[in-house]
Amino acid sequence: MPLLAIQTPPPEGGSSMTSSKMTTPLLKTPSLLSITPSTAKSRSTPQFIARVANSMLFELNKSQIKARIKLGLLPRGLTPSPITPLLTLEEPDEEAMRESPRGTSDGPPSLTSSRRSSRVTLKTVDLHDYLSSVLVSSPSSPSLLIKHPGKHSSSTPNLHSLLAASAAFSTATRLAKGVAALPMPMTKLPPRAILAILTHLEGEDVYRMAMTCSEIRKIAIENGKKLRHRRVRSREVQIGKDRHRADRLIFSVLRVPRSMRDGIPRESGSLEDLLPHLVTIEAKMTFGSDVCVGALRALLRRLFDDRLLAPTAFHFTGGANTKGNKVCGADLRQFTTESFIHFCAHFKPVLREIQLATTRHFRLSPRLLSLVNVVEELGCVYERPALRVQMEHLENIIQVWRSDGNAHSCTLHMRRPLADAEELEEGLSKVVVETEERNGEVMVSSLTVPHGKLHQVELYFVFH
Amino acid sequence: LQMSDTVELIRVSTKDNVEITIPQKIAEQCGTIRNLMEAVGESGINSDFVIPLPNVTNSDMQLILNWLQRFPPHPTEQEVETRHNSDNKYCGRTQIAPLERRFFEALPTTNALFGMLNSAMYLDIPSISAAGSSYMAEKIKDMTVEEARAYMNLPDDIQGWEMDQMKDDLLWLKQDAPAPSTE
Numbered sequence: 001m002p003l004l005a006i007q008t009p010p011p012e013g014g015s016s017m018t019s020s021k022m023t024t025p026l027l028k029t030p031s032l033l034s035i036t037p038s039t040a041k042s043r044s045t046p047q048f049i050a051r052v053a054n055s056m057l058f059e060l061n062k063s064q065i066k067a068r069i070k071l072g073l074l075p076r077g078l079t080p081s082p083i084t085p086l087l088t089l090e091e092p093d094e095e096a097m098r099e100s101p102r103g104t105s106d107g108p109p110s111l112t113s114s115r116r117s118s119r120v121t122l123k124t125v126d127l128h129d130y131l132s133s134v135l136v137s138s139p140s141s142p143s144l145l146i147k148h149p150g151k152h153s154s155s156t157p158n159l160h161s162l163l164a165a166s167a168a169f170s171t172a173t174r175l176a177k178g179v180a181a182l183p184m185p186m187t188k189l190p191p192r193a194i195l196a197i198l199t200h201l202e203g204e205d206v207y208r209m210a211m212t213c214s215e216i217r218k219i220a221i222e223n224g225k226k227l228r229h230r231r232v233r234s235r236e237v238q239i240g241k242d243r244h245r246a247d248r249l250i251f252s253v254l255r256v257p258r259s260m261r262d263g264i265p266r267e268s269g270s271l272e273d274l275l276p277h278l279v280t281i282e283a284k285m286t287f288g289s290d291v292c293v294g295a296l297r298a299l300l301r302r303l304f305d306d307r308l309l310a311p312t313a314f315h316f317t318g319g320a321n322t323k324g325n326k327v328c329g330a331d332l333r334q335f336t337t338e339s340f341i342h343f344c345a346h347f348k349p350v351l352r353e354i355q356l357a358t359t360r361h362f363r364l365s366p367r368l369l370s371l372v373n374v375v376e377e378l379g380c381v382y383e384r385p386a387l388r389v390q391m392e393h394l395e396n397i398i399q400v401w402r403s404d405g406n407a408h409s410c411t412l413h414m415r416r417p418l419a420d421a422e423e424l425e426e427g428l429s430k431v432v433v434e435t436e437e438r439n440g441e442v443m444v445s446s447l448t449v450p451h452g453k454l455h456q457v458e459l460y461f462v463f464h
Numbered sequence: 465l466q467m468s469d470t471v472e473l474i475r476v477s478t479k480d481n482v483e484i485t486i487p488q489k490i491a492e493q494c495g496t497i498r499n500l501m502e503a504v505g506e507s508g509i510n511s512d513f514v515i516p517l518p519n520v521t522n523s524d525m526q527l528i529l530n531w532l533q534r535f536p537p538h539p540t541e542q543e544v545e546t547r548h549n550s551d552n553k554y555c556g557r558t559q560i561a562p563l564e565r566r567f568f569e570a571l572p573t574t575n576a577l578f579g580m581l582n583s584a585m586y587l588d589i590p591s592i593s594a595a596g597s598s599y600m601a602e603k604i605k606d607m608t609v610e611e612a613r614a615y616m617n618l619p620d621d622i623q624g625w626e627m628d629q630m631k632d633d634l635l636w637l638k639q640d641a642p643a644p645s646t647e
Contacts, residue, residue: 186616200601
């Protein structure tokens with residue numbers, strides 16, 4: 001692609017000045033010669049530009065062109081004029097015009113073919129017009145091949161050719177400086193453009209792009225909520241008390257399934273430190289004994305909203321160690337039934353299982369069974385006092401569940417209701433009751449409640 | 465904006481001082497130009513009115529005008545995701561039209577693409593921004609980190625504790641079980 005195209009004025013006199021090629025429609029200012037790019041070569045572009053610039057400088061110095069570009073500086077021997085020219089032109093000094101021996105050439109042969117020395121001070125010429133016409137319009141092809149219009153006469157050097165040489169030199173030096181900035185990095189785009197690109201990527205790709213450079217990583221992390229995250233499903237989170245400090249919790253992220261080659265698990269006093277950026281950990285969360293779950297509500301909600309942690313199951317453990325009247329296990333006493341349901345519903349539909357295996361809990365009521373609309377598995381054991389469910393409680397739960405067009409199957413593990421098999425079959429429509437005999441007594445062991453409107457959607461109660 | 469029928473062409477001046485005359489209907493597809501014209505008002509728009517675009521070069525403007533002429537705005541229906549679409553190249557969804565993809569593929573360099581995207585962001589042209597972003601995402605989707613860095617001309621400047629943390633996270637995540645299915 002040509003670097004620039006400038007029209008050449010019709011030649012005057014005997015100089016055979018070839019016309020330039022109009023390569024782009026960009027510039028139509030009167031010009032001096034055409035500068036067309038060379039064909040693509042494998043040589044290093046910055047070095048070639050530097051060589052061109054050096055050769056131009058060599059020629060200019062060699063021909064002893066002295067340009068006076070100083071405001072208010074009048075040339076020697078000239079009378080002051082009302083308009084102070086930038087440059088003044090004077091007749092070249094014949095003595096100064098000697099062909100200096102050709103030195104070592106470090107540029108293309110065409111540049112060193114002309115050997116002349118002249119001393120010219122340009123007069124009343126706005127060099128700015130010529131130099132400003134030299135523009136870099138195509139940074140992708142900075143390679144230059146400066147073509148001279150032909151043999152130069154040994155007479156006074158043409159003003160236009162001298163100006164062209166100066167302009168070309170300016171171009172070459174400017175390109176040499178600017179070549180390091182080529183090509184354009186994507187970080188030059190505005191952040192919202194980079195973010196728009198990242199939003200079209202899947203989680204794995206976003207994670208990979210965030211590793212390319214710090215700028216993109218920063219944009220990705222700051223806008224993590226808007227981007228898809230890499231999903232990891234082979235982990236579980238365990239929260240327990242620090243053995244050495246009673247007021248501190250220890251968070252552990254363990255691999256599932258675990259093996260001998262897992263190494264040291266990740267542990268920290270801060271759950272956020274364990275979670276990588278741009279990764280969503282879908283994990284079961286196990287709350288150990290004496291862990292105050294209420295204090296972690298805000299943290300878990302925030303991590304879920306930031307898409308760093310997606311709890312698939314809540315296991316509130318520790319109730320098996322209960323002895324006598326001393327309650328034990330994960331501490332849920334900061335909740336009420338309603339607030340606990342509301343807390344669990346926040347993680348819908350990711351949360352699929354809740355196991356209440358603690359004796360440190362809020363006052364349980366049959367309304368807790370409405371969690372069947374949130375999770376797919378609900379278990380309640382070790383509760384104190386025992387959760388007793390009446391027939392009407394079951395009726396209400398089943399009625400609400402059946403009225404939901406988006407209902408899903410759910411398995412409940414709970415204590416036996418205060419009703420026998422016959423009462424359940426008569427009181428609940430279209431249910432299947434299973435019984436078992438224990439110690440000579442027939443007890444209800446399970447209850448299956450089909451949805452009725454949704455195929456293969458049912459509630460399955462397992463009683464103990 | 466109700467313009468008089470006599471004013472049908474708009475003159476803009478690019479970053480490299482090139483004046484371009486474009487039809488008003490095309491110019492109004494650019495939110496920046498449209499807002500400027502609304503701010504000036506009908507009385508201010510005359511034959512001497514030239515809209516300066518200091519952040520847009522002539523080459524980028526030509527590409528944008530070419531796009532706007534080839535892909536006029538029209539109300540697009542929400543595309544139905546299907547895996548039987550022959551133009552599916554990205555996760556079962558066709559996020560960019562085939563002709564638009566070919567337009568971007570015909571651009572000579574990534575510089576031209578970045579320049580066009582940058583200018584489209586400045587001129588507030590949602591169609592180019594969306595299509596260009598989607599095309600870029602398609603290109604870099606399956607690239608490794610090194611390939612993406614080379615394609616996007618990005619410096620490898622993540623170092624220090626951040627690189628150590630990333631390597632640690634990578635090693636930790638590599639201990640996964642067999643890859644889970646994506647969304």
